[in-house]
Amino acid sequence: MGLALFYILIFPGFLFLGFLSLAFEFIDRKLYARLQNRVGPPWYQPLADLIKLAAKETVVPREAESRLFRAIPSFAMAATAAAFLYIPIWGKTSLFPFDSDLIVILYFLTIPTLTFFLAGWFSSSLYAEIGCIRAMTQFFAYEVPLYMSLLGPAMLAGTWSVSGITEFYSSNPALALCNLPGLIVAVFATQGKLERVPFDIPDAETEIVGGTFTEYSGRFLALFRMTIDAELVVASALIAAVFLPFFIPASPVFGFILFLIKVFIVVFLLALMRTALARLRIDQMVGFCWRILAPLSLLQVLIDLLVRGVLVS
Amino acid sequence: MEKEASILQEIAKRFISLEGAGLIPAERRIYLEVPQEIFMDVIKFAAKELGFKHLCTITGMDSASCFEFIYHISNDDGIVLNLELKAQKENPVISSVLPVYNGAVFYERELEGMLGVKVSGLPEGRQYPLPDNWPAGQFPLRKDWKPDKTAKEEGPDGKN
Amino acid sequence: MGKIEIPLGPQHPALEEPESFNLLLQGERVAAATVALGYNHRGMEKACESRTYIQNIYLLERICGICSHSHSTCYVQTVEQIAGVRVPERALYIRTLIGELERIHSHLLWLGIAGHEIGFMTLFMCSWKDREVVMDILEMLTGNRVNYGMNTIGGVRRDITPEQAEEVLKALDVLEERTKYYTKVATEEVTIISRLSGVGKLSNEDGLRLGAVGPVLRASGVARDVRKDDPYAAYANLDFKVATDEHADVFGRTVVRVLELMESYKICRQVLKEMPDGSISVKVPGKVPAGEAMSRYEAPRGEDLHYVKANGTDMPERVKVRAPTLANLAAITHMIEGGYLADVPIVIAAIDPCFSCTDRMVKVTDLKTGGEKKFDWDGLRRYSIDFYAKRGVDFRNTSIGKEER
Numbered sequence: 001m002g003l004a005l006f007y008i009l010i011f012p013g014f015l016f017l018g019f020l021s022l023a024f025e026f027i028d029r030k031l032y033a034r035l036q037n038r039v040g041p042p043w044y045q046p047l048a049d050l051i052k053l054a055a056k057e058t059v060v061p062r063e064a065e066s067r068l069f070r071a072i073p074s075f076a077m078a079a080t081a082a083a084f085l086y087i088p089i090w091g092k093t094s095l096f097p098f099d100s101d102l103i104v105i106l107y108f109l110t111i112p113t114l115t116f117f118l119a120g121w122f123s124s125s126l127y128a129e130i131g132c133i134r135a136m137t138q139f140f141a142y143e144v145p146l147y148m149s150l151l152g153p154a155m156l157a158g159t160w161s162v163s164g165i166t167e168f169y170s171s172n173p174a175l176a177l178c179n180l181p182g183l184i185v186a187v188f189a190t191q192g193k194l195e196r197v198p199f200d201i202p203d204a205e206t207e208i209v210g211g212t213f214t215e216y217s218g219r220f221l222a223l224f225r226m227t228i229d230a231e232l233v234v235a236s237a238l239i240a241a242v243f244l245p246f247f248i249p250a251s252p253v254f255g256f257i258l259f260l261i262k263v264f265i266v267v268f269l270l271a272l273m274r275t276a277l278a279r280l281r282i283d284q285m286v287g288f289c290w291r292i293l294a295p296l297s298l299l300q301v302l303i304d305l306l307v308r309g310v311l312v313s
Numbered sequence: 314m315e316k317e318a319s320i321l322q323e324i325a326k327r328f329i330s331l332e333g334a335g336l337i338p339a340e341r342r343i344y345l346e347v348p349q350e351i352f353m354d355v356i357k358f359a360a361k362e363l364g365f366k367h368l369c370t371i372t373g374m375d376s377a378s379c380f381e382f383i384y385h386i387s388n389d390d391g392i393v394l395n396l397e398l399k400a401q402k403e404n405p406v407i408s409s410v411l412p413v414y415n416g417a418v419f420y421e422r423e424l425e426g427m428l429g430v431k432v433s434g435l436p437e438g439r440q441y442p443l444p445d446n447w448p449a450g451q452f453p454l455r456k457d458w459k460p461d462k463t464a465k466e467e468g469p470d471g472k473n
Numbered sequence: 474m475g476k477i478e479i480p481l482g483p484q485h486p487a488l489e490e491p492e493s494f495n496l497l498l499q500g501e502r503v504a505a506a507t508v509a510l511g512y513n514h515r516g517m518e519k520a521c522e523s524r525t526y527i528q529n530i531y532l533l534e535r536i537c538g539i540c541s542h543s544h545s546t547c548y549v550q551t552v553e554q555i556a557g558v559r560v561p562e563r564a565l566y567i568r569t570l571i572g573e574l575e576r577i578h579s580h581l582l583w584l585g586i587a588g589h590e591i592g593f594m595t596l597f598m599c600s601w602k603d604r605e606v607v608m609d610i611l612e613m614l615t616g617n618r619v620n621y622g623m624n625t626i627g628g629v630r631r632d633i634t635p636e637q638a639e640e641v642l643k644a645l646d647v648l649e650e651r652t653k654y655y656t657k658v659a660t661e662e663v664t665i666i667s668r669l670s671g672v673g674k675l676s677n678e679d680g681l682r683l684g685a686v687g688p689v690l691r692a693s694g695v696a697r698d699v700r701k702d703d704p705y706a707a708y709a710n711l712d713f714k715v716a717t718d719e720h721a722d723v724f725g726r727t728v729v730r731v732l733e734l735m736e737s738y739k740i741c742r743q744v745l746k747e748m749p750d751g752s753i754s755v756k757v758p759g760k761v762p763a764g765e766a767m768s769r770y771e772a773p774r775g776e777d778l779h780y781v782k783a784n785g786t787d788m789p790e791r792v793k794v795r796a797p798t799l800a801n802l803a804a805i806t807h808m809i810e811g812g813y814l815a816d817v818p819i820v821i822a823a824i825d826p827c828f829s830c831t832d833r834m835v836k837v838t839d840l841k842t843g844g845e846k847k848f849d850w851d852g853l854r855r856y857s858i859d860f861y862a863k864r865g866v867d868f869r870n871t872s873i874g875k876e877e878r
Contacts, residue, residue, distance in 0.1 A: 027817070036594065207814060208488065208814075209485065277662075278593035278665050284812070338766070339554060369769070370800075391703030395704070444511055454519060
């Protein structure tokens with residue numbers, strides 16, 4: 001019991017994830033700034049922002065569904081933290097690997113988006129409503145390509161367990177190269193999941209002010225921000241585990257350093273995308289997902305099926 | 314200055330009563346006072362047949378004895394024709410030039426708000442540029458209007 | 474999906490100044506739009522009537538923070554015409570130079586804003602960084618980054634030394650290089666093109682019909698530019714092209730502005746090369762003879778118009794200002810309707826609106842501070858709390874309202 005609590009609350013649970021998310025938020029912001037010819041924030045800025053936001057007055061609109069309005073941010077954070085428990089971070093296996101945990105991770109990663117929708121809906125604000133409808137529309141567009149892009153590698157590895165997938169590809173690194181289209185799809189879809197440029201349509205400030213989070217303030221908003229940072233880490237870690245399973249050493253310390261490097265690479269790609277692109281319109285975003293990402297992920301599934309056929313025969 | 318003079322001649326040819334009227338004080342500037350009865354015909358003629366397609370703006374003014382309106386219209390040669398129209402002080406009414414210049418809404422609304430002149434033919438809409446809670450009957454660009462007067466009419470305490 | 478009405482403004486992240494658009498939405502599409510203006514009234518036209526001609530230069534320069542030189546030049550041109558003053562050639566060239574530098578600064582600023590509106594912060598950061606180059610030049614030449622105070626009736630107040638001219642030329646080289654890069658970015662980057670092209674269409678006929686001016690009209694293929702049509706300052710002696718584009722959408726407006734930047738660099742170099750020697754101003758008496766005049770000026774946002782009526786004293790009888798944004802307003806509702814909500818910010822931004830210029834007339838300050846009845850800070854606060862209480866937002870029981878009771 002004591003150990004389980006330690007896992008959940010301290011390592012690799014809330015505290016560790018929180019620390020990691022703040023660190024990667026800093027890296028993301030610093031990269032973004034340097035790419036834009038700016039100096040960027042000091043290393044403690046994300047923490048300072050979090051503390052300051054948490055210390056601010058929290059306003060709950062009279063019109064809003066008060067209890068849900070307060071509860072929703074916690075759900076978002078909890079789901080993200082739960083997903084993190086099943087991702088291997090220092091070696092080839094996660095802390096609690098079980099068969100088909102990939103599905104569970106994807107399921108947990110779906111919950112934050114749903115909470116964004118609910119948060120917007122229960123705020124009873126015009127901007128928030130438009131934002132949450134956009135969040136939902138966007139959700140249906142990127143989620144299918146994301147699932148299919150992860151389905152391919154899993155089929156090739158013949159397992160639904162992330163630890164199993166990592167193990168399979170680290171013993172056959174050449175086969176991981178088959179998953180390149182899937183990697184591209186997953187990176188784009190992750191950007192959509194995190195609602196960042198060019199897919200920051202649900203909270204496009206110049207159009208609908210704060211979008212889903214218009215009515216949120218104080219510690220609830222801080223919790224949402226934290227969730228998005230944590231999602232960044234979890235999603236990047238998932239991509240690293242499934243698509244970049246190279247050179248995993250036996251030592252957990254080196255394994256962990258390598259894990260950080262891989263997550264950094266994914267975060268760098270995401271920051272680069274944010275720097276180089278402008279925000280799309282919702283119809284353009286949906287069109288992009290269905291016309292380009294979905295076929296690309298189908299192609300991925302096809303490649304993996306063929307390779308698997310060759311391997312088995 | 315020949316172009317400017319020929320424009321005045323064209324107008325005089327069409328509207329005999331404007332024979333000899335009009336001034337050309339500078340290059341590309343024509344000033345012409347037009348009586349209210351034929352004003353709409355003159356501005357239509359200038360817009361449709363003389364190529365003065367662009368309405369720069371409408372200046373409204375409180376002269377001592379009357380209200381004066383200047384319609385600054387320009388053509389592609391950069392010539393600005395300033396058509397001056399006068400309206401009496403009591404219940405001034407002028408007709409809207411919206412049928413000729415579709416973009417004139419805000420200029421005319423400004424005349425209504427600032428000078429208190431009625432522009433007939435202007436569609437209903439929010440007043441411009443004065444705020445919604447501006448007291449009725451206060452027209453800032455009239456010469457007898459002093460800022461302090463409104464301050465007393467609607468004071469900041471909301472009562473008086 | 475039913476129709477919902479959403480307010481855009483008076484305070485909104487997409488708008489740099491207060492104005493209000495009411496959008497009737499059907500899904501993501503805008504079914505109808507109405508504009509409400511007047512949040513920026515400072516009563517300037519009325520105020521001009523009780524100030525001398527010289528004081529008015531400085532008042533009118535503050536109509537706008539960006540095209541300040543445009544307004545002051547337009548005004549002094551008008552007064553000079555009434556007074557029958559012949560301005561020295563050198564002064565006209567200096568006015569032109571400052572005017573063009575102002576255009577460069579304004580267009581670079583616009584480019585950044587456009588990037589911000591479509592969520593492309595990188596463009597915003599980069600173009601604003603380069604804008605500092607031209608701001609520094611303006612500061613060196615005039616002493617100020619905005620509100621340059623260069624104009625006076627009868628000429629300009631500061632001369633340009635050969636060393637300064639050298640510096641300007643150096644800066645122009647840097648800016649030209651960067652502008653070429655922006656042209657490439659704006660015309661080749663995929664997401665920018667997909668966000669800008671086909672958005673906010675304004676056909677040639679509609680543009681003319683609704684009285685649009687400046688880059689908005691030129692992007693619809695109409696080569697109308699006051700600098701060419703009705704030349705003022707030194708433009709009659711300069712060689713430049715009027716940039717137009719046939720796209721008739723936001724993309725076209727971007728192209729026109731970038732092309733105009735390139736033309737402005739050319740004009741600045743010509744001005745510095747051909748600037749004649751001589752005095753920079755002539756003395757003009759404080760009293761201006763009775764008469765009337767109007768003048769037009771091609772501000773960065775389009776045609777600016779000033780009309781002055783003099784009555785023989787040292788104060789004008791009437792000053793009328795028509796800023797370019799007001800002329801473009803009729804076109805804007807036309808451009809928004811039928812488009813996407815997501816495109817509204819960029820369509821509004823594409824006319825490069827300046828609502829401070831547009832709303833300038835009434836003495837609202839007098840209303841608020843109440844003439845003799847001056848407000849102190851607490852009084853103003855009490856007033857605002859009561860004001861909102863009447864409209865259903867009650868601060869009286871919150872910590873803000875309680876403190877002083």
